[in-house]
Amino acid sequence: MELESCLSPPSEWRKVSIASVCKRFTSGGTPSRKKLEYFEGGVLPWIKTKELADCVVGDAEEWITEEAIAYSSAKRLPRNTLLMAMYGATVGQLGVLGREMACNQACAAMVVDDTLCDFRFLYYQLLGNRRQIVSMATGAAQQNLSGAQIKTWVLPLPSRGEQSRICHVLWSIDERIALLRRTNATLEAIAQALFKSWFVDFDPVRAKAEGREPEGMDAVTAALFPSEFEDSKLGPIPKGWSARALDSIANYLNGLALQKYPPESDSEFLPVIKIAQLRAGHTRGADRASARLKPGYVVEDGDVLFSWSGSLEVETWGGGRGALNQHLFKVTSTEVPKWFYYLATRHHLPAFRETAAHKATTMGHIQRRHLTEALVAVPPGPLMKVLSETAAPLLDACLNNALRASSLEGLRDTLLPRLISGKLRLPEADAEVEALS
Template sequence: MQSDWPTATLGELTINLDTKRRPVKEADRRSGPYPYYGASGIVDHVDGFLFEGEHLLIAEDGENLRTRNTPVAFRATGRFWVNNHAHIVKGNGLARTRFLEYAVLAADLTPYLTGAVMPKLTQGNLNKIELPCPPLKAQDAVIGVLGSLDDRIALLRQTNATLESIAQALFKSWFIDFDPVRAKAEGREPEGMDAATAALFPAGFEESALGPIPKGWEVRSLDSFASYLNGLALQKYPPESEDEYLPVIKIAQLRAGHTVAADRASARLKPEYIVRDGDVLFSWSGSLEVEFWCGGDGALNQHLFKVTSDEVPKWFYYLATRHFLPGFREIAAHKATTMGHIQRKHLTEARIALPPTPVLHEAGRAGASLVERRIANSLQARQLAELRDALLPRLISGKLRLPEAEREIEEALA
């Protein structure tokens, strides 16, 4: 990376604390409040800590050093534990730790990697990474610009986590535990809803294959009211050209939430195999996840379901599928294969009490609002991340000064 500022090696700018790392086997970990970090972030929470304060973690090994689907450098703050898959450093008097995070993220690490099969960044090569080293005042200015964007992204993600928790709690209360029906059956007013909404719920139960369910409701399987479309083996659908293609959405992209460095496939797939923002995706093998996709248009790869429905609203089939996710993960974990998975029969066996349409559409307004806000926040976070990523290399190199960067942010967010 060419820079208008003086440069120095990472070893000259940091204090290295690798000797204090200590891995703990999963079987030996005791659950606790402290994050346990690996090469790509938090992998667990444990009952002790090795480090305290602000530090920079840089991946030591793993394919992500090449693909960079997730950040290869990230700060850890507070009290935490680090295993031996992440280098741990902090800035010395010449560099701020947060500036170093951005500098490493902007750097090309390829020349410093070893290992033909599994990439590795040794401590010796880590120390050789050449980075821009402007005066501390300039570093603080860069941190101010990029940090404000990162802080806004973090706030949106925290808000989404809260919205998700509220939506799941509401879904469980109304459609799994039947709290409004129980309240009316006991002569009480249902909590957290107005009289018109409460009137949509019955005041009693009837027996079913699931046990007692609200009167007038119907036991249905997931795949009876929603469609679970499996993706394609997209290596059979190559891109038309360098300019005409769709990024391939695999499990890795679903987990990362973007298609950076993704494979490419034909842009002329049938419409149902094209993923759009706001679509519900369900990875049914490997790492089982159910998420709203907000990473732009892409091609649906095998091992992913795109979930849709002509019968029930999006918020309902999303939350219903998520409700069964822990059970699906348990099934996958016990598969005697290298990659655990579920089968379509498990969608049929996953049954729920489906309310009449008026309940779904009227009582579900709250659920729909929560889901719409969550999708909107995710799209805004993506916009901010794209802006940050565009500004980062120019700010770090000194080729873009603070006033120009602030103008670009104002224009992008106007």
């Protein structure tokens, strides 16, 4: 079955196949995982499908060596190459290379001929038609797309200049979204560094014990930290503090099997928040569930969510109201502030992931007892209150940025199909972007 854009373009736009506007259409390589030396001292980022997130990709978890590139028949892919996940849980996911990279065999790589097509225009065409493309995937346990189908997919193509003008509008929105995400990554790193300094390394207490003034805080805050340690289940902790289990300072509410709670109608429902939605940060295209769930199972912006199975993540949700699916905890507390239980849970996330990775199941996970075994040092109320004045605004800013990014994504998704089909002219699009600025 031949794929063709589901959008109806103006008659003056040409219809061309993806293959005809690409210099190369290829797949990645398959370096042996047993050859660990291929990943030591690597010279090129090695992209896997799980790292594609509909954005510019500039780095990867693993880098491969020149020997690995030769062994795997992997191709050096230039900057601005488009990648699409061709099978597995992320099928249809897209990425744009921000530098020279290589990819694994589960990706299709499209090196666009810039004289014929703006790589961004092809990216937005694929994004705008993804639902149709993914519907062509076959397979039960693992969904698979055919490279031959994608190569012959027919897309509408305006003049080269018109492509660039359309892409300028959409790309400028995506750049704003990327900036907000980078800002959040920085704020998150600062918050985690402060948590480690205060509640893991106990730097202010050690400084006072050595007769030094704690760094980075005023005298009033420093005075609230003790200058001695005492033994606890966690080991030495500041005197007067308590060693507490995560599930004793916060409530970890597991979600529901929401297929048992169908929506009331096409207009009355809640989008289902699963692990995929948590990672994406939105509920576009999500399943639907009843809008009449108990309040505890309704997720609002600002709630802390923790996926304890599969892909373990801890995030402050900013993707709008939704329903809490099983395999996700909604974390709340009446004992400690949100910033504290959020950062405490994130602090233990690497250990939780390690535990899940060693589960002999198809989907790694942690159990309730692991929350009980995960300890954190909790300071007295007066100190917690003062530290909140520094930590809470950092995470509040992250949430505000996430909500702003979500609004921009909504605008982009509204404009995208109208722009790449010629239904919306550029002056009108510019006006809509300006209205949200």
